[in-house]
Amino acid sequence: MDNNVIIDLRNISVKFGEEQVLRNINLYIRDKEFVTLLGPSGCGKTTTLRVIAGFLEPDEGDVVFDGKRVNGVPPHKRPVNTIFQRYALFPHLNVYENVAFGLRLRKLPESHIKAKTAEMLELVNLKGFNRRNVASLSGGQQQRVAIARALAVEPRVLLLDEPLGALDLKLRKDMQVELKSMQQRLGITFIYVTHDQEEALSMSDTIVVMDEGEIQQIGTPQGIYNEPKNAFVADFIGESNILDGTMRRDLFVDFSGKRFKCLDKGFEKNEPVDVVVRPEDVDVVAAGEGMLRGTVTSVTFKGVHYEIIVDIKGFKWMIQSTENQNVGDEIGLDIEPDAIHIMKKSVYSGRFGDYSSFSEEFDELSDPEEEEDI
Amino acid sequence: MKKRSALAHKMAVSPYMLWSALFIVAPMFFVVYYSFTSADGGFTLGNMTQLGKYTDTFLRSIWFGFLATFLCLLIAYPLAYAIAKSSANVQRTMVALVMLPMWMNFLIRTYSWMTILQNTGVINNILDALGFGRVKMLNTPGAVILGMVYNFLPFMILPLYSVLAKLDPSVVEAAQDLGGNSLTVLSKVILPLSMPGIASGLTMVFVPSVSTFYISQKLGGGSFDLIGDVIERQFQQSYNYNLGAAISLVLMVLILLCMAFLNRFTSGEEEMVV
Ligand SMILES: Nc1ncnc2c1ncn2[C@@H]1O[C@H](COP(=O)(O)OP(=O)(O)OP(=O)(O)O)[C@@H](O)[C@H]1O
Numbered sequence: 123m124d125n126n127v128i129i130d131l132r133n134i135s136v137k138f139g140e141e142q143v144l145r146n147i148n149l150y151i152r153d154k155e156f157v158t159l160l161g162p163s164g165c166g167k168t169t170t171l172r173v174i175a176g177f178l179e180p181d182e183g184d185v186v187f188d189g190k191r192v193n194g195v196p197p198h199k200r201p202v203n204t205i206f207q208r209y210a211l212f213p214h215l216n217v218y219e220n221v222a223f224g225l226r227l228r229k230l231p232e233s234h235i236k237a238k239t240a241e242m243l244e245l246v247n248l249k250g251f252n253r254r255n256v257a258s259l260s261g262g263q264q265q266r267v268a269i270a271r272a273l274a275v276e277p278r279v280l281l282l283d284e285p286l287g288a289l290d291l292k293l294r295k296d297m298q299v300e301l302k303s304m305q306q307r308l309g310i311t312f313i314y315v316t317h318d319q320e321e322a323l324s325m326s327d328t329i330v331v332m333d334e335g336e337i338q339q340i341g342t343p344q345g346i347y348n349e350p351k352n353a354f355v356a357d358f359i360g361e362s363n364i365l366d367g368t369m370r371r372d373l374f375v376d377f378s379g380k381r382f383k384c385l386d387k388g389f390e391k392n393e394p395v396d397v398v399v400r401p402e403d404v405d406v407v408a409a410g411e412g413m414l415r416g417t418v419t420s421v422t423f424k425g426v427h428y429e430i431i432v433d434i435k436g437f438k439w440m441i442q443s444t445e446n447q448n449v450g451d452e453i454g455l456d457i458e459p460d461a462i463h464i465m466k467k468s469v470y471s472g473r474f475g476d477y478s479s480f481s482e483e484f485d486e487l488s489d490p491e492e493e494e495d496i
Numbered sequence: 497m498k499k500r501s502a503l504a505h506k507m508a509v510s511p512y513m514l515w516s517a518l519f520i521v522a523p524m525f526f527v528v529y530y531s532f533t534s535a536d537g538g539f540t541l542g543n544m545t546q547l548g549k550y551t552d553t554f555l556r557s558i559w560f561g562f563l564a565t566f567l568c569l570l571i572a573y574p575l576a577y578a579i580a581k582s583s584a585n586v587q588r589t590m591v592a593l594v595m596l597p598m599w600m601n602f603l604i605r606t607y608s609w610m611t612i613l614q615n616t617g618v619i620n621n622i623l624d625a626l627g628f629g630r631v632k633m634l635n636t637p638g639a640v641i642l643g644m645v646y647n648f649l650p651f652m653i654l655p656l657y658s659v660l661a662k663l664d665p666s667v668v669e670a671a672q673d674l675g676g677n678s679l680t681v682l683s684k685v686i687l688p689l690s691m692p693g694i695a696s697g698l699t700m701v702f703v704p705s706v707s708t709f710y711i712s713q714k715l716g717g718g719s720f721d722l723i724g725d726v727i728e729r730q731f732q733q734s735y736n737y738n739l740g741a742a743i744s745l746v747l748m749v750l751i752l753l754c755m756a757f758l759n760r761f762t763s764g765e766e767e768m769v770v
């Protein structure tokens with residue numbers, strides 16, 4: 123294994139009572155890497171961070187820092203700092219003292235503390251807030267104090283639990299850029315938690331997709347987006363049409379009653395598979411041309427593109443196109459071989475990938491189970 | 497419009513005004529009135545000028561009050577912390593146990609201590625049986641302070657417990673995360689955040705301790721006076737309401753001064769914790 127691995131989680135399992143919250147997590151993180159844990163609410167992201175920070179001892183498995191096992195080492199002796207999901211600011215201290223807290227514990231000279239605190243507050247756009255009571259700040263301001271407080275002590279590893287959750291879109295984008303450039307400039311390892319897939323894709327070196335306490339896939343943003351391992355990942359990252367298909371032989375797959383050329387091989391002959399087609403990879407052509415033919419059931423304007431739902435043999439496809447279509451029209455669809463991604467069948471097969479709940483008549487009937495995973 | 501709402505406001509607060517007039521202002525008025533009059537009702541400063549002879553008693557009472565309050569804080573804080581950290585069921589049980597003695601009459605509780613501490617009491621019987629001989633415990637200052645601590649301890653535990661139970665555990669984690677060991681976390685975060693509870697606990701123990709008379713009579717055996725005893729005697733034996741009122745008034749002022757002194761250490765954080 124690489125010798126610049128800074129944190130290594132080996133076979134970590136955590137149970138709360140009967141509930142298995144983390145199942146056999148194996149993950150290593152390199153020095154200065156930006157790793158994002160991505161997954162739906164309750165999948166165990168915060169729990170994973172708590173195991174790394176030392177607030178929670180895993181029931182099984184080892185936490186390794188710099189090659190040394192640190193199970194049982196208390197949080198204040200670990201070279202990691204956390205930005206907590208609910209800020210956890212000190213209510214009895216003002217903004218300045220909150221940010222200076224970690225510096226004071228390190229017994230640094232007052233002049234240094236003052237300079238560092240001012241620098242941090244400027245960084246998070248809170249200049250002039252020094253004497254403010256933290257309870258009087260807005261959610262977004264509190265979150266920024268939390269960021270400044272953690273960064274002030276210059277940790278080697280920073281754990282960020284949805285640090286931008288309370289910010290509005292504009293500030294969120296600014297802070298994303300700011301955090302990313304700070305991470306690169308200061309050379310800190312970031313372990314970042316979010317359930318915003320766009321944020322994950324744009325900021326990370328590595329994305330870890332989790333669901334129900336298990337790692338579903340680890341990879342680069344491009345790798346995860348282009349080669350999702352199963353229907354859960356395909357559905358969670360971006361929009362996906364996920365169809366039942368059969369791999370006829372290498373480079374040929376059947377779905378929607380047609381045979382398509384694809385780039386995948388190495389499957390059994392006639393193996394049932396999940397086929398993923400991203401909405402932006404489908405070309406709209408005139409009805410009669412193209413491989414597939416269907417009826418437009420709804421069109422939504424999204425700014426950059428139109429989101430078009432097309433009914434093809436009862437399966438509702440989502441297509442993104444810069445050209446508008448009329449509801450009720452017949453259109454043709456073309457799919458290039460490199461737009462077709464083949465995945466092995468998994469427990470998630472059949473649970474995602476149909477956009478029927480998007481059309482109006484299904485809006486209210488849609489299954490609450492599926493709703494959760496959107 | 498404005499008039500009506502003003503009237504409505506008056507009507508809404510009037511029960512409270514009436515209540516305070518009846519139970520707070522009127523008694524205070526009588527205390528002040530009696531303090532500065534003689535038995536025949538004429539104005540005098542004579543009651544006040546006599547108080548010099550009680551200086552020792554005042555000082556002893558305040559000293560005992562401080563000791564009892566301090567001991568209560570020392571015992572109650574770790575206990576309240578432990579309760580607040582335990583599971584919901586244990587918390588309920590422990591709080592009930594803390595309050596349990598308060599359901600029993602105060603006099604009976606103090607009498608029980610007399611029988612426990614006396615020369616032929618349980619403790620001395622055990623000490624004797626073990627060959628240590630009997631130790632005089634009843635009728636000592638120690639017994640009086642023990643009585644105060646025992647009787648008023650719940651008033652310290654409960655406010656401490658309620659602030660500690662509300663303490664956000666993630667704030668404690670944040671302090672550990674930033675490099676604080678247990679001691680720093682305690683002194684820099686947990687203690688400051690529990691100041692409102694400490695302040696109310698100090699008040700609720702100190703005030704009754706300073707002014708108690710029953711405990712000192714039963715457990716101190718009348719061998720020394722506390723100021724509460726002196727006041728009680730003026731009203732119950734000498735029927736000198738004027739002197740009694742004057743002592744009460746001065747005691748009240750002294751208590752306020754002491755509380756101001758104690759609160760200097762606990763103020764500043766109070767309004768920040770909801
Ligand atoms: N102290 C605890 N006791 C019992 N169950 C817990 C505890 N902490 C977390 N859980 C459970 O563990 C599961 C994972 O929780 P976790 O906080 O790690 O989720 P998360 O991925 O961070 O979710 P979110 O995105 O909502 O923050 C949840 O089902 C949660 O209810």
Ligand SMILES: [Mg+2]
Binds near residue numbers: 168169207283
């Ligand atoms: Mg979480």
